[in-house]
Amino acid sequence: MKNELRGRMTKDGIRIYEPGDFAGMHAAGSLAARILDQIADHVFVGQTTATIDSEIERLVNEAGATSATIGYKGYQHASCISVNHVVCHGIPGTKLLKDGDILNIDVTVIVDGWYGDSSRMYVAGKLSRKAERLIQVTHDSLMLGIEQVKPGNTFGDIGNAIQSYVEQHRMSVVRDFCGHGLGRVFHAPPNVLHYGRPGTGAVLEEGMFFTIEPMVNLGRPETKTLSDDWTAVTRDKSLSAQFEHSVGVTADGVDIFTLSPGGKFHPTYG
C-alpha cells in the first residue's frame, strides 16, 4: 500500500502514524534543529533578517532537503523571522538588527516527504531583563506543555499547562495562532491551542504527530496582521516570543523530533 494511505484517522480527523514513521519525523526534525543551531552565529547587531534567511535557504539546499515555506500560500522565504513585537510570520527583510532586538526564527523543512517544523528565540547584542524574562517564560511554557503529552491526556491538558504558567507570570498567551498536526503534510488537524481547560479537547493517542508553538506577549494577547498579509504583530506593541517543537506521542509519553543537537534550543544555552 502507498505510504500516505497507511495508518488511520481518529473521529476528530487526526492521523495516527505507525511506529516506523517516527524515523522519518526524526530525520526532518533534526535537520530543522541543526539549521537552527547553525544559524545562531549569523544573528548579530547590524545583520539583516534577509541575510539570515538566505543562509537558512542555503543550509536547506546543502542538506538536499526542501523548504516547506517557499511557495506555501505564496510565501517566498525559507524562514519566518519575527523581531520584537512581531508575533509570528515575520517576512525576512533588509532592516538592520539593533542592540537588544529579540527574534524568533521559524524553519520548516521536508525530508523524504516528512515535515520538520521548529522555532526558537535569538538575541542581537545585549538581552534586556524584561526580554530575558519573556523568553524564559515562553520556553518553559512550551516544555510544560510537552510534559503533558502522553496517551490518555487531552489537548486541553497541554493548553492549560501553557496558559496557567504564562498567566502566573502576568504575561499573555496569543489566541489567534495555534500549533498543528503535521507529518506528511505541513498543517493538519488538530488545532493545538496554547490555552484551555484540563480534560477538554481530543484525547492523545500513540502515533499522533503535531507541533506545540506557544506565542507569549508581555502585554495583551491581541494581534493584528499587517497589509503584507503575513506579519502578525501585537496590537499594543508589546514584546512577543515563541518557541516551537514538533513532537510525536509514544506508548508512554512523548518523542521530541526537533531537539537541538548542540543543546542550543534556549538562547542562553541553558
Ligand code: MF3
Ligand atoms: N512554520 C510556521 C508554523 O509553525 C508556518 C509558516 S508558514 C509561512 O506553522 F508561510 F509563513 F512560512
Ligand code: CO
Ligand atoms: Co508550526
Ligand code: CO
Ligand atoms: Co513553525
